Amino acid sequence: MSNQNSMSSSFNGPIFNATSVAAEFRKSGFAILRNVFDKAFIDLLHTEFVQNYKHHLIPEDKEDALTVGNKRYKTSVELNAPFDSIDLLANSQIMPAVRKIIDDKVVLASVVCVTSLPGAQEQSSHRDHPWLFGTPIDRLLPSYALKMVVPLVPMNPETGTTRVWPESQNNVDAVALDSDSVDPVLDAGDCMFTDYNLMHQGLANKSGYPRPVLFLSYAKHWFRDEQNFQKQEHLVASKSVQRKLSATDPCLFSRVQASDY
Numbered sequence: 523m524s525n526q527n528s529m530s531s532s533f534n535g536p537i538f539n540a541t542s543v544a545a546e547f548r549k550s551g552f553a554i555l556r557n558v559f560d561k562a563f564i565d566l567l568h569t570e571f572v573q574n575y576k577h578h579l580i581p582e583d584k585e586d587a588l589t590v591g592n593k594r595y596k597t598s599v600e601l602n603a604p605f606d607s608i609d610l611l612a613n614s615q616i617m618p619a620v621r622k623i624i625d626d627k628v629v630l631a632s633v634v635c636v637t638s639l640p641g642a643q644e645q646s647s648h649r650d651h652p653w654l655f656g657t658p659i660d661r662l663l664p665s666y667a668l669k670m671v672v673p674l675v676p677m678n679p680e681t682g683t684t685r686v687w688p689e690s691q692n693n694v695d696a697v698a699l700d701s702d703s704v705d706p707v708l709d710a711g712d713c714m715f716t717d718y719n720l721m722h723q724g725l726a727n728k729s730g731y732p733r734p735v736l737f738l739s740y741a742k743h744w745f746r747d748e749q750n751f752q753k754q755e756h757l758v759a760s761k762s763v764q765r766k767l768s769a770t771d772p773c774l775f776s777r778v779q780a781s782d783y
């Protein structure tokens with residue numbers, strides 16, 4: 523077991539009631555879970571990201587990242603240590619809620635990091651994917667994918683929260699931007715689930731430092747997001763990590779691709 527795995531395994535976060543989290547998520551389109559991850563583990567992820575993805579801290583378009591707003595870049599994160607941690611990818615406290623929301627055949631579909639740089643302006647409001655059918659039936663369908671938002675630095679009015687429009691996941695009409703929205707403040711160690719159909723918007727980064735945020739997507743086994751992956755792979759790991767993950771949960775990790783090294 524790697525240091526980072528043992529570090530976060532020794533952390534006993536709160537026990538969540540999967541049924542209540544799923545009920546809150548289905549109603550609002552999002553749910554916040556506090557103190558899920560050890561702060562020291564989040565600090566480690568942050569340090570590794572900053573060291574290994576230095577070019578994502580420069581305000582220019584990149585070959586391996588989507589530009590998703592002014593000074594805001596979305597890149598896939600390779601599942602090398604510490605990003606291969608089971609406590610991150612299949613956290614035992616939160617997977618029961620993820621399975622209740624999606625289903626027992628849920629797959630980990632992608633792991634990306636969105637970094638907003640100092641001075642980044644607010645994003646346009648958007649949903650993560652076009653409606654599946656583009657007809658009123660969409661408002662009746664259960665959730666087919668969710669994103670787990672894991673801030674690597676606190677998300678607050680200075681660094682920029684992700685603004686969400688509650689209940690917009692079932693509203694196929696355009697959501698008025700002046701309708702009630704929520705700006706959830708998340709500390710390191712917290713996470714938030716958002717429905718793929720929820721209207722949301724990353725707010726401006728008014729701090730003097732980058733704000734990297736991990737987004738893990740969990741989806742129905744038949745759903746594949748091509749829209750957000752025009753430049754990168756969804757999930758890449760070394761062969762040994764791919765084997766480790768697959769041995770842990772072959773279904774959940776069935777989308778992880780092994781790279782050649």
Ligand SMILES: O=C(O)CCC(=O)C(=O)O
Pocket residue numbers: 590594596636638650682683684685722723724725735
């Ligand atoms: O930067 C953020 O707060 C949100 C980014 C995001 O959700 C997206 O680009 O889809």
